[in-house]
Amino acid sequence: MLKGFEHVGITVKNIDRSLAFYVDLLGLELRVRRRVFNGDELAFLDAKGPMLEMVCPATGALTAEDVAIGRAGVRHLTFNFDSVDEIYNILLDAGVDIVEPPRDAHNRDIARRVAFCRDPDGIMIELIER
Known part of the structure; x- marks a missing residue:
């Protein structure tokens, strides 16, 4: 039985900059922030129910691209x-x-x-x- 929507994950280039946007500006609450075994940094933000998971790869990330109409995503x-x-x-x-x-x-x-x-x-x- 479904209990609810849990979280969505995104990839970010700079976790400090992303935390400043999502926490300081939008008002999400930082619940967890840690570095994982491969050097990536991970954060979970509470959005008053569902969470937003951020992963900042140690190898870096490219800027997001919009999903075109007619393309799944x-x-x-x-x-x-x-x-x-x-x-x-x-x-x-x-x-x-x-x-x-x-x-x-x-x-x-x-x-x-x-x-x-x-x-x-x-x-x-x-x-x-x-």
């Missing part, structure tokens, strides 16, 4: 906020790469407002307000 990570406009202003002031400023959601049965930005590695992040 993860298109974006979505985080729910009390106010999309407030988090947007925080990210804008921090110099985060903004893809789309806040607007009313097209799928109003699921969300009220949305905005899009990129994390330090180019991964698309959707910000929603229910």
Whole structure:
């Protein structure tokens, strides 16, 4: 029997920079950070339920690429906020790469407002307000 969605894993180039984005700006909580046997660094961040797993390979990583329409893959990570406009202003002031400023959601049965930005590695992040 399914108990819930546990976590999603991403690869990052610089774990300190990624932690600054996800923890300091978005508000996720760092639960675990450690170096593993092969020199990679690992972190688990609590997103108020499901977790975000970050792996920073000791050998480095390339910048993320968007998944093209018609190609299978993860298109974006979505985080729910009390106010999309407030988090947007925080990210804008921090110099985060903004893809789309806040607007009313097209799928109003699921969300009220949305905005899009990129994390330090180019991964698309959707910000929603229910």
